[in-house]
Amino acid sequence: MSKLMKSIMIEQDVDLQCSKKHKSPIQMVVFDQKLTNNERLLCSDCLEDFESNVKMVGLTKVLQIIDDKQIKQIEYKQNLIENNIEQIQMIQRSFIEIKSNLISIIDSLIGNSEEWIKVLNQIGEQTVTYSFFDEIELLIQNKHKNEQNQEMLKEIKQINQSWITKTTQKILNFNSNYKLLITELKKQLQILIYNQVQEETQEIKQLIDDPVNLKLINNKSYQYDDCFAISFNNIGNLMISGCGKDIKVWDFQDGKIKEVLKLKGHTDTIRCLTFANSNNSFISGSGDFSIRCWKQLNFKQWKSSQPYQNHTDQIECILLSKDERQLISSSQDKSIKIWNFDINNNELILQQSLNESKCCLNSITLNFSETSLVACGDDKQILIWLKNKSNQWEYLNVVTQSQEEYGTKVCFLNDNLFIWVSGDISKKNCVRIFERQEGTFIENTTKTIELENDEEEVFDLNLFPIQYNIEQNLILIRHKLYIYFLREQRDGKYKIVNKLKQLSNSIQGSMTKDSKYLAFWESSQKTYSIYEIETK
Structure with a gap:
């Protein structure tokens, strides 16, 4: 158990005096944001001529409240650290255990080799008999006697083969045990990561009641070519967007955008874009059936990889793993492709193809530990794959839905919960919640999020992926004519905390990674709009 933490107040008793330097002890504390430090402390002399409508609390009670808060904070920290x-x-x-097994097998293999050497030495120490007269006869006839040499070679070969078999078997046994130990170790690390996410989630729920305000930045940029994808780099100073079949790179500063250059390479509309977090490399998917990797050479120059055309229809969605070594793509060709991504060499290597879907796949998502993959599409199905011990994806099942609707977007909010958005015209506009129970994802109909139902009958488009910022407890969803911001509540349900209505359902956009800005392009206005997201 770790040492018991202590809470020590920085200020001394002499520091707790009123701002007018009276010698009387402090009696009251003024809860006024306009005042600072000692201005908030009132002694008996100050109280004689002090007037205010703000809240005042006795010093003894304030000290008790602070002490209680510190005790709870220390208990929380102590439990967190101990866990x-x-x-x-x-x-x-x-x-x-891995070290012990490794030392044990190495000691065993060293022991084997010593016994092996000992057996060979015993052969070398054996007395060899021969006949003097037989040897003379062989010399006279100029003949060589090789039988004994052949016997010795045969015996040594048999000995070597026997010990090689024993040694190989021990190495194979160790390799098998080693894999099991490593698998168990990975599980323990994933549990630690998951627990941290759960702990963060408890802290994040304190943001539930804080408002989310949207401030329009008057910096509209017109673009007449269709924009179907927008993405920000990790630090939020670069934005990329589709411009027909080209990619625009923008300088992004305090919500103001300035076009830097236009990248050419694709031969059809850009449909999805994603930045790498480690640098300003990014990946694009297009209606020309291809995926390209783009490596930054300098601020105004990116190099394109070859077009990877393993899909046979337009690309709908691309995801990068957290370590950025794996890319997952979905397409209208009904397949999901798993790629190894070499960020340094700017290339992809196809590893696996998932072909269980019967229709176009509109959206894909990974859970936090990246062990579950979920996809939805036009066939009104939600499909699940799980990663096996060999890091290959295995198809699990189709999730049961309360309503048969085709899905346009899906997104994990933790390891065991994902949200799903429908796209039908006639169906009820809502976001549905699915939670893992005993290894199976079940729809929780009590948590369904009701969206706006307009008189206008429009489809929801699959582009503009859902974004979730766990630190801000903020979920961004575009559905039909609306852009929604949601937050999780204390009861585990989700609440719409702000929304924007647009003139068409063709709205494509993204938040910066820190959720400070929202940028989107709307087809009827042909403009990029930028909003500052004001949260606490």
């Missing part, structure tokens, strides 16, 4: 230490100790025990 993490317990998890790390389990991981440490796995390291020790």
Whole structure:
């Protein structure tokens, strides 16, 4: 158990005096945001001529409130640290077990080799008999006697083969045990990561009641070519967007955009874009059936890879894994492709193709530990794949839905919960919640999020992926004519905290990674609009 934490107030008793330097002890504390430090402290002399409508609390009570808060904070920190230490100790025990197994097998293999050498030495120490007269006869006839040499070679070969078999078997057994130990270690690390996410989620829920305001930045940029995709780099100073079959790169500063250059390479409309987090490389998917990787050479120059055309129809969605070594793509050809992404060499290598869907796949999402993959599409089905011990994706099942609707967007909010958005004209406009129960995802109809129902009958388009910022407890969803911002509530349900209505359903956009800005292009106005997202 870790050492008990202590809470120590920085200020001394002498520091707690009123701003007028009276010698009387402090009696009251003024809860006024306009005042600072000692201005908020009132002694008995100050109280004689002090007038205010703001809240005032006695010093003794304030000190008690602060003490209670500190005690709760220390208890929370102490439990948090102890729980993490317990998890790390389990991981440490796995390291020790791997080390013990490794030392044991190495010692065993060294012992084998010593016995092996000993057996060969015993052969060398054997007394060899021969006949003097037989040897003379062989010399006279100029003949060589090789039988004994052949016997010795045969015996040594048999000995070597026997010990090679024993050694190989021990190595194979170790390899099998080693894989099991490594798999268990990975599970323990994933549990630690998941627990941290859960702990963060509890903290994030404090943001539930804070408002989300949207401030329009008057910086409209017109673009007459269709924009179907927008993405920001990790630090939010670069934005890329589709411009027909080209890609525009924008300088992005404080919500103001300035076009830097236009990248050419694709031969049809850009449908999806995603930046890498580690640098300003990005990946594009197009209606020309191809995926391209783009590596930044300098601020105004990107190099395109070859077009990867393993899909046979337009690309609908692309996802990068957290370590940015794997790319997942979905297409109207009904397939999902799994790629190895070499960010340094700016290339993709196809690893696996998932072909269980019967229709176009509109959206794909990975859970936080990247062990579950979910996809939805035009066949009114939600499909699940799980990653096996060999890091290959295996098809699991189709999720049961309360209403048969085709899905346009899907997104995990934690390891065991994802949200799904329908796209039909006639169906009820809503976001549905699916939670994992005993290994199976089940729709939780009590958490369904009702969206706006307009008189206008329009489809929801699949582009403009859902974004979730866990630190801000903020979910961004575009559905039909609306852009919605949602937050999770204390009861685990989700609430719309702000929304924007547009003139058409062709709205494509994205948030910056820190959720400070929203940028989107709307087809009827042919403009990029930027909003500052004001949250607490």
